[in-house]
Amino acid sequence: MKYRALELQLNAGKVTPTFITQEQPKLQTDQVTIKVAYSDINHKDFLALNPKSGVLRHYPQIPGIDAAGVVVASNQAHLPLGQKVLITGFDLGISWPGGYAEYITVPAKWVVKLPTNLSLAMAMQYGTAGSTAALSVQALLAQALPKQTPLLITGATGGVGGWALAILKHLGYHHLTAVSRQAAATPYLTHLGAEQVITPDALKTIPAKPLQKQRFGGVIDAVGGDLLAAILPQVAYGGRIALSGNTGGNQLNTTTLPFILRHVQLIGIDSVYYPASQRQAVWQKLATSFKPTTTTLACTKIDFQDLAATLPTFNTNKPTGRYLIQF
Ligand SMILES: NC(=O)c1ccc[n+]([C@@H]2O[C@H](COP(=O)([O-])OP(=O)(O)OC[C@H]3O[C@@H](n4cnc5c(N)ncnc54)[C@H](OP(=O)(O)O)[C@@H]3O)[C@@H](O)[C@H]2O)c1
Incomplete structure (x- = not known):
C-alpha cells in the first residue's frame, strides 16, 4: 500500500x-x-x-x-x-x-x-519535550525536595521547560521562577505556574563570582551555555540541576566551586536513548501523577x-x- x-x-x-x-x-x-x-x-x-x-x-x-x-x-x-x-x-x-x-x-x-487516561493527541502534546520534562522532574525528585523549595526553570516558553513548569506546579511546588527572553510571555508563564518570570540577563551579574547568593534549590535547564554558567553559582547547597538542552550553546565555562563547596549536582538528561524498559513507567506518570489538571x-x-x-x-x-x- x-x-x-x-x-x-x-x-x-x-x-x-x-x-x-x-x-x-x-x-x-x-x-x-x-x-x-x-x-x-x-x-x-x-x-x-x-x-x-x-x-x-x-x-x-x-x-x-x-x-x-x-x-x-x-x-x-x-x-x-x-x-x-x-x-x-x-x-x-x-x-x-x-x-x-x-x-x-x-x-x-x-x-x-x-497508557489509559492518555489520548493519542495528548501523547504528542507531550512528545519528546514532555518525556524529557518528566525525566528532569524525576531527577530533581530523586532526593527530598520540600514543596516550598525555590526552583528555576529555563526555556519555559518552549516544550521541555513549559512541561517541567506545569508538572512542578501540579505537584505542589509554588516558588517557581521561569526564565524567558520574551517579556510578552509573562502572562502565559504565570498561567503555567510561575510565581515570577525573569530574563536571562537578570541571572547574569557583573562581575560573575564563582559563589553567589544561594537562590535556587533545584533547576530544570533546557538552555545551557552561558545561562547555565550564570545559574551554577546561585544554586543552594545540595541543589540539583537537571540539564537537557543546549539552545543557549554547548560550551560551559564555570568553576569547580559550586560542586565541591556546595555539593551542587549537575545531572544530564537524555530522553532519546532512555532505556525502553523504563519508558512505560515514565509515560504512566505523564498520564496520571504528573499530568497537569488545571493548566496545559x-x-x-x-x-x-x-x-x-x-x-x-x-x-x-x-x-x-x-x-x-x-x-
Ligand atoms: N536531552 C534530551 O533528551 C532532549 C530532549 C528534548 C529536547 N532537548 C533539547 O532541549 C532544548 C529545548 O527543547 P524544546 O523542545 O523545549 O525547544 P523549544 O520548544 O524550541 O524551546 C526552547 C526555548 O529555549 C529558549 N531559548 C532559545 N534560545 C535561547 C537562548 N539563546 N538563550 C536562552 N534561551 C533560549 C526559548 O525561550 P524564550 O524565547 O522564552 O527565551 C525557547 O522557548 C533544545 O536544546 C533541545 O534540543 C533535549
Whole structure:
C-alpha cells in the first residue's frame, strides 16, 4: 500500500521539505507498522532543516522524532492490531524514516503502549519535550525536595521547560521562577505556574563570582551555555540541576566551586536513548501523577498537509508551547 510522507531533500546546500508517496516496507519479524494519527514539532525537527546542525547525517530523510497512532501490522503478541501506541526518540526521524508520514514501520522495542487516561493527541502534546520534562522532574525528585523549595526553570516558553513548569506546579511546588527572553510571555508563564518570570540577563551579574547568593534549590535547564554558567553559582547547597538542552550553546565555562563547596549536582538528561524498559513507567506518570489538571501548554495544531510550509517557519516567531501535527 502506498502512503504519503514528508521528506527533507538536500539540493545545493539547501534543504526543502517535499511530500512524497512511497510503498510500505516489508514488515520484519521484530517490527510493527503504525498508522500515524499525530506527530509534533520539536526543536530537533526544526534543526534537521539545517544540514550544518548535524542532526541528520544524510538526506533525503523523512523527519519527525515522535509519532502516535494505531498498530496495523504486527508479529508481536504484546502489540496486537488496534493497539494504541507512541514512539519518541531512538533513531526515529534521524537515521530511520520518521513520524512525518501516514505510516511508520519501526522496531517493536521502540514502541510504548499508550497508557489509559492518555489520548493519542495528548501523547504528542507531550512528545519528546514532555518525556524529557518528566525525566528532569524525576531527577530533581530523586532526593527530598520540600514543596516550598525555590526552583528555576529555563526555556519555559518552549516544550521541555513549559512541561517541567506545569508538572512542578501540579505537584505542589509554588516558588517557581521561569526564565524567558520574551517579556510578552509573562502572562502565559504565570498561567503555567510561575510565581515570577525573569530574563536571562537578570541571572547574569557583573562581575560573575564563582559563589553567589544561594537562590535556587533545584533547576530544570533546557538552555545551557552561558545561562547555565550564570545559574551554577546561585544554586543552594545540595541543589540539583537537571540539564537537557543546549539552545543557549554547548560550551560551559564555570568553576569547580559550586560542586565541591556546595555539593551542587549537575545531572544530564537524555530522553532519546532512555532505556525502553523504563519508558512505560515514565509515560504512566505523564498520564496520571504528573499530568497537569488545571493548566496545559499552548498548542498550535497543524494539518499534516500543511507541514511542508509550516516546518521552516517554526522558529520565526519564537515558539511558544507545543506544535501538534494531525493526520
Ligand atoms: N536531552 C534530551 O533528551 C532532549 C530532549 C528534548 C529536547 N532537548 C533539547 O532541549 C532544548 C529545548 O527543547 P524544546 O523542545 O523545549 O525547544 P523549544 O520548544 O524550541 O524551546 C526552547 C526555548 O529555549 C529558549 N531559548 C532559545 N534560545 C535561547 C537562548 N539563546 N538563550 C536562552 N534561551 C533560549 C526559548 O525561550 P524564550 O524565547 O522564552 O527565551 C525557547 O522557548 C533544545 O536544546 C533541545 O534540543 C533535549
